[in-house]
Amino acid sequence: MIVLDKTNLIPYLRERYPAFDASGAVVSAIGDDEEDSQGLINYVFRVRSGRGSLIVKQARSNMRLDDDVDSTDASYCPPQDRNYSEYLSLKLRRAITPSCVPEVYYADRENHVFLMEDVSYLKPARAQLSKGAVIDGLGERVARFLCDNHFYTSEFYLDTEEFRELDRRFVNTGMRAIMENWLFLRDTPTHKCPALTRHFLPYIFADDIVVQSHLLRHKYMNSTQAFIHSDVHTSNIFADGSQIKVIDMEYTFAGPMAYDLGYFLASLVSQYCSAVFRPFPSQGEREDFKRYILSSIYTLVDSYQRRFAAHWSDEAKAVYRACPGFRDAFVEGLVPDTAGYAAMPMFTLCVSSFGFTQEFEVIPDDALKLHALQLYCSLGRRFLMGREDIRTPRDIVSAILEGEREYLRCVWQK
Numbered sequence: 001m002i003v004l005d006k007t008n009l010i011p012y013l014r015e016r017y018p019a020f021d022a023s024g025a026v027v028s029a030i031g032d033d034e035e036d037s038q039g040l041i042n043y044v045f046r047v048r049s050g051r052g053s054l055i056v057k058q059a060r061s062n063m064r065l066d067d068d069v070d071s072t073d074a075s076y077c078p079p080q081d082r083n084y085s086e087y088l089s090l091k092l093r094r095a096i097t098p099s100c101v102p103e104v105y106y107a108d109r110e111n112h113v114f115l116m117e118d119v120s121y122l123k124p125a126r127a128q129l130s131k132g133a134v135i136d137g138l139g140e141r142v143a144r145f146l147c148d149n150h151f152y153t154s155e156f157y158l159d160t161e162e163f164r165e166l167d168r169r170f171v172n173t174g175m176r177a178i179m180e181n182w183l184f185l186r187d188t189p190t191h192k193c194p195a196l197t198r199h200f201l202p203y204i205f206a207d208d209i210v211v212q213s214h215l216l217r218h219k220y221m222n223s224t225q226a227f228i229h230s231d232v233h234t235s236n237i238f239a240d241g242s243q244i245k246v247i248d249m250e251y252t253f254a255g256p257m258a259y260d261l262g263y264f265l266a267s268l269v270s271q272y273c274s275a276v277f278r279p280f281p282s283q284g285e286r287e288d289f290k291r292y293i294l295s296s297i298y299t300l301v302d303s304y305q306r307r308f309a310a311h312w313s314d315e316a317k318a319v320y321r322a323c324p325g326f327r328d329a330f331v332e333g334l335v336p337d338t339a340g341y342a343a344m345p346m347f348t349l350c351v352s353s354f355g356f357t358q359e360f361e362v363i364p365d366d367a368l369k370l371h372a373l374q375l376y377c378s379l380g381r382r383f384l385m386g387r388e389d390i391r392t393p394r395d396i397v398s399a400i401l402e403g404e405r406e407y408l409r410c411v412w413q414k
Contacts, residue, residue, distance in 0.1 A: 001110070001111050001112065002111045002113075003058075003060065004043065004045065004056065004058050004111075004113065005029075006027045006028075006029065006045070009027050009045055009047065009056060010022050010025055010027065010047070013025075013047065013056075013115075016106065016108060017105065017106045017115055019105075020047075020049075020052070020054060020105075020115075021049055021050075021051040021052070022047065022049055023049060023050065023051075024049055024050055025047050025048060025049035026047070026048050026049075027045055027046070027047050028045065028046050028048075029043070029044070029045055030044040030045065030046055030055075031044065041059075041078065042057055042058065042059055042060075042083075042250075043057070043058045043059075043060060044056070044057050044058075045057075045058075046118060046120065048118075052118075053118040053120070054105065054115050054116065054117065054118050055102075055115065055116045055117065055118050055119075056113060056114075056115055057083065057086075057113065057114055057115075057116065058083070058111070058112055058113045059078075059080040059081075059082055059083035059112040059250075060080065060112070061080060078174050078175050078178055078250075079174035079175070080112045081109075081112070081174075082172070082174065082175050082250040083107075083109075083112040083113065083114060083250070084107055084109045084112070084114070085170060085172055085175075085250060085252065086114070086248075086249050086250040086252070087104055087107040087114040088169075088170075089170065089227075089249040089250075089252040090102065090104045090116065090249055091104055092153075092227070093149055093246075093249065096148055096149050096152050096153070097144070097145050097148050097149060099243060100141070100144075100145045100243075100244055100245060100246050101245065101246060102116045102117035102118075102119050102245055102247060103116065103117040104116045104117070105117075119238045119245040119247070120238075122238035122239055122240050122243070122244075122245055123238060123239070123240070124234065124235050124237070124238055124239075125138060125234040125235075125237045125238070125239045125244075126233070126234035126235045126267070126357065126358050126359065127235075127358060128239070129234060129271045129293075129359065130271070130274070130358045130359040130362050131362075132275075132280060132285065132289050134289070134292050135239050135240070135241060136241040136242075137241065137242075138237075138239060138244070138296050139268075139295070139296035139297065139298070139299035139300040139303065140299050140300075140303050141239070141243070141244045142232070142237065142244065142246075142264055142300060143299065143300050143301075143302075143303035143304040143307065144303070144307060145244065145246055146229070146232065146257075146260050146261060146264070146304060147303075147304045147307040147308050147311070148307075148311075149226070149227060149229070150225070150226040150227070150228070150257045150260070150308070151226070151308055151311040151312070151315075152311075153166060153226045153227030153254075154225055154226040154227075154257075155225075156312060156316045156317065156320050157311075157315060157316060157317065163254075166227060166254065167224055167253075167254040170227065170252055170253050170254065171253065172251065172252060172253040175230075175250055175251045175252075175253075176221075176230075176251070176253055176255075178251070179220070179230060179231075179251060180217060180220065180221060182348065183344050183345060183348050184213050184214070184216065184217035184220065184344055185213070185217065186204060186205070186213075186347060186348050186351065192353030193351040193352075193353065194351070194352075194353075194355065194356065196366060196369065196370055196373070197350050197351055197370070197373055198351075200350050200351055200373075200374075200377055201351060203377065203381075204347045204350070204351060204377070208385065209347070209381065209384060209385075212340070212384050212385065213344065213347075213384070216337075216340050216341060216344065216384075219256060219337070220255060220256060220259055220341075223255060223256040224254040224255065225254070225255065225256050225257050226254065226255075226257050227252060227253075227254055228252065228253065228254070228255040228256070228257065228259055228260045229246070229249055229251070229252060229260050230251035230252060230253065230255060230259065230260065230263070231248055231249075231250075231251045231263065232246070232260050232263050232264045232267075233263060233264060233266070233267035233345075234264075234267045234268070234271070235357070235358075236248040256337065256341075257334060258334045258335075258337035258338045258340075258341055259337075259341045261300065261301060261304060261334065261338040261341070262337070262338045262339065262340065262341025262342035262343075262344070263341065263342070263345055264300065265297060265300065265301070265338060265339075265342040265396070266342040266343075266344075266345040266346050266349075266380075267345075268293055268296055268297050268300070269293075269297070269342065269346065269376065269379060269400065270346070270349065270357060270359050270360070270376055271293050271359050272290060272293045272294065272297075272400060272404075273372045273373075273375045273376040273379065274359040274360055274362070274363060274372050275289050275290050275293065276290070276371075276372060276375060276404060276408075277363055277368040277369070277371050277372040277375075278359075278362055278363045278368070278372070279363075279364070294397050294400065294401075297393070297396060297397060297400070298393045298394065298396070298397050299393075300393075301334075301335060301338060301393040301396060302393040304334075305331045305332075305334065305335075305393070308331055308334075309327055309328070309331050312327045312331075313327070332391065335390060335391055335392060335393070335395070335396070336387040336388055336390055336391065337387070338396075339383040339384075339386075339387040339390040339396060339399070340383060340384055340387040342380070342383050343380040343381070343383040343384035343387075344380075346376055346377065346379065346380030346383070347377060347380050349376070350373050350376065350377045356369075356373070360372055360373060371411065374407070375403070375404065375407045378403055378406075378407055379399070379400060379403045379404075382399050382402075382403045383399065386399065
């Protein structure tokens with residue numbers, strides 16, 4: 001296998017992908033000193049020349065951010081063939097939502113490499129939100145991306161055999177195991193938990209949370225509803241006020257639709273919890289940003305439900321169009337699971353050995369950072385344990401507001 005780096009990447013491109021004019025090209029490793037990557041496992045390069053730029057992504061046997069990890073430990077070093085699976089996933093999703101997915105140019109399966117469009121003319125949503133910026137239409141656009149990809153890869157729309165073939169093609173066992181164990185069971189060694197949140201461990205591993213996490217894990221492993229992204233968060237969405245591009249599709253498989261909604265919901269809730277405690281130029285700007293996040297959360301779920309119901313009514317197979325009651329029950333039933341699935345990354349992020357995400361790291365005071373993380377963790381419990389009472393998008397927003405009020409009341413009493 002060729003291990004790509006800054007010194008051999010240009011000759012590699014000249015040999016393997018001569019369509020790209022590499023004359024005078026400059027190579028940079030994304031994630032070394034740029035804010036547009038919080039990736040953990042892949043090696044990603046940007047190649048710029050006078051005639052354009054592209055992204056080169058390579059999967060290796062070790063993780064980019066943890067080179068000393070034992071390469072036989074599958075929980076840390078996922079299978080390298082994830083790279084080709086991601087290439088195929090990008091192609092499929094671009095066919096469904098071309099405006100939301102980068103173009104892919106070339107795949108080298110032997111060396112676990114693919115080339116794709118450089119979307120750095122947009123900025124990662126997480127970096128923007130963590131600075132207090134408002135991204136117009138973010139919730140709506142993510143809802144459209146998820147809804148269209150879910151519906152058009154589901155058995156509600158596809159011929160049953162075509163759907164089963166898609167399921168077989170993207171089994172993705174190795175990558176699924178990461179989420180099944182790391183996210184739901186939180187099996188990261190406890191000695192690697194950040195010191196700031198080590199006292200969270202008994203709370204997160206309480207018996208009732210563990211039981212409910214297992215129930216959701218079982219559903220995640222056995223519910224083949226549609227072709228899900230499985231890693232939709234604000235670092236994997238590049239955006240401005242008029243468009244989004246969604247990246248990092250290596251975890252893709254046929255799974256529960258609500259999981260994608262929940263994962264992105266968790267990524268928005270983390271911004272809300274950070275905003276409660278991080279510095280803002282004024283209290284008014286803090287409250288404006290919090291209202292924006294709550295509006296984005298509401299729109300994410302509400303727009304998804306409305307759009308999915310419309311697709312069903314217009315384009316589902318006849319057997320499903322004939323039963324609008326099933327449509328309504330299915331769409332409404334997504335919300336409790338969305339809340340439950342959101343709790344999984346909310347717990348895991350607080351104790352992950354990979355450190356806290358950017359929205360928490362921008363809080364300079366450790367005591368306030370701890371408060372933000374404690375609020376986040378407590379909202380995760382509220383989502384998980386109370387999910388059967390969370391039936392609408394408005395219920396999600398209410399749960400956040402009630403959880404914030406309760407947490408702050410406890411803080412003030414101390």
